[in-house]
Amino acid sequence: MSTVVKTVTELVTPILKANNFELVDIEFVKEGKSWYLRVFIDKENGINIEECALVSDQLSEKLDSCDPDPIPQAYYLEVSSPGAERPLKKARDFERAMNKYIHVSLYQQLDGSKVYEGTLIALNDTDLTLEYMDKTRKKTVKINRKQIAQARLAIKF
Numbered sequence: 001m002s003t004v005v006k007t008v009t010e011l012v013t014p015i016l017k018a019n020n021f022e023l024v025d026i027e028f029v030k031e032g033k034s035w036y037l038r039v040f041i042d043k044e045n046g047i048n049i050e051e052c053a054l055v056s057d058q059l060s061e062k063l064d065s066c067d068p069d070p071i072p073q074a075y076y077l078e079v080s081s082p083g084a085e086r087p088l089k090k091a092r093d094f095e096r097a098m099n100k101y102i103h104v105s106l107y108q109q110l111d112g113s114k115v116y117e118g119t120l121i122a123l124n125d126t127d128l129t130l131e132y133m134d135k136t137r138k139k140t141v142k143i144n145r146k147q148i149a150q151a152r153l154a155i156k157f
Contacts, residue, residue, distance in 0.1 A: 027040075042081060127145060
């Protein structure tokens with residue numbers, strides 16, 4: 001974890017706890033010539049724009065008052081919902097995704113594919129099982145959690 005992400009996590013956690021919000025993810029990335037600090041937050045039944053603005057204002061104040069400045073370069077602060085395709089990173093994220101449609105990208109191919117989309121039908125500490133469609137046939141695949149590069153909720157079309 002980068003020092004910026006670690007510092008921001010420490011600064012934003014009390015703000016989120018005070019408001020019963022959950023920290024989903026933090027990114028500090030360079031896109032083109034600009035740096036972006038993105039803080040993704042959520043709560044039961046979803047987060048709204050006013051709540052994102054509240055966290056943004058309070059976090060901005062805390063960041064501005066730090067000495068030395070934890071982020072010396074110019075950056076844009078964005079506080080938002082993780083969206084409909086929320087990333088699945090923590091064990092709790094996967095538990096809440098049970099029986100939901102998810103997208104999983106793997107580090108290496110498994111049964112000829114590195115990407116699976118399907119319904120999460122089983123989960124334990126080491127593996128997850130997806131039910132997916134292969135053309136017109138329902139299939140299942142068991143995936144070791146260590147093989148997962150990225151996972152997120154997905155929208156089924």
